[in-house]
Amino acid sequence: MITVKGLEKKFGQLRVLRGVDFQIDRGEVAVVIGPSGCGKSTFLRCLNLLEDPTAGQIEIGERRLEFGSGTKVSDAQRATFRSKTGMVFQNFNLFPHMTVRENVMSGPYLNGRLNRTDAAARADRLLARVGLSERAEQMPGQISGGQAQRVAIARALALEPEVMLFDEPTSALDPELVGEVLDVMKVLAEEGTTMVVVTHEMSFARDVATKVVFMDEGRVGEMGPPDQVLDAPSSPRLQTFLSKVVH
Structure with a gap:
């Protein structure tokens, strides 16, 4: 459903994404975790072309776009690409x-x-x-x-849309309101909606995700099933991260 290869994003001299590779099949739920500033939201915004990648390739369904030196995305390409994705932000807008x-x-x-x-x-x-x-x-x-x-x-x-993108959809909510939003998202997952979710809700990642993606410093550090990534992390960086967010 989504294939990303070598995705780069620079803001001036700041490299926010440093060669991200990612793939998700139709009906899967990928939960993206990682420390603040690691590039999670920028990655999601690139998938929806709210930010134009500096380099790399994004394929959603049958549509593929290449990015690189001198590449310009037309308004028509942007509209067509966005028509395949729905996005939910931190603030409801x-x-x-x-x-x-x-x-x-x-x-x-x-x-x-x-x-x-x-x-x-x-x-x-x-x-x-x-x-x-x-x-x-x-x-x-x-x-x-x-x-x-x-x-x-x-x-x-x-x-x-064919894909739903969620950028920390519960982070602006009071704690007692988080559950009602996560419950709706769980139902969408059960119905087979393809979803990419940036969140700090580890219980949602464990219960709903088919794939957990750990990002750090603009790269994918680890990616795999929830029990593998959350319960048996292989890198010290992910182990440290989880020790701070899992209680």
């Missing part, structure tokens, strides 16, 4: 002037994929899926952070 339903229906309606009636019907189905049917007419300012993040997930799903 809901439109404050729209109702919950309007937020979810905005993507397929505004880009012309669905008329207003069909977009609203899809939004209602997705709100039911994330347990928020009763909040459809409320404004984002009237719901909790956990509910807002579930709306953000529904909004990303409204475009029917």
Whole structure:
């Protein structure tokens, strides 16, 4: 579903990604862990072309892009590539002037994929899926952070992406609200949604991931099944990291 080869990203002279290789099959859940500043979020943003890689190759489904000296991604290529991915951010980024339903229906309606009636019907189905049917007419300012993040997930799903990307989706939430968002993500995983999740929630990685990716200093340090990476880490760096985050 996703193949990444030799992915590099520089901001000026700062090399944030240093040759990342990564692969995930359809229906897999890859959880990306690692210390702050190791390149996790930049990697995710490159997958969605919110950042253009400096070098390397990204393939999602049947679409492949090469990056390197002088490579320019056209607006059409960017739009086509992004149409295959839905992204959920740390902060919910809901439109404050729209109702919950309007937020979810905005993507397929505004880009012309669905008329207003069909977009609203899809939004209602997705709100039911994330347990928020009763909040459809409320404004984002009237719901909790956990509910807002579930709306953000529904909004990303409204475009029917092939891959869902999550960038620390629970990090901005109060601890008691984390579980309701993780529960929705677990259901998506059980339904066979292909997911790449950057998170510090080790229990989610252990319970839901088919693959755990440890990043450090812009590289993939270790990658494998959760029991291998989390329970039998081979590198001292990962052992040190886990000793600080697993209680």
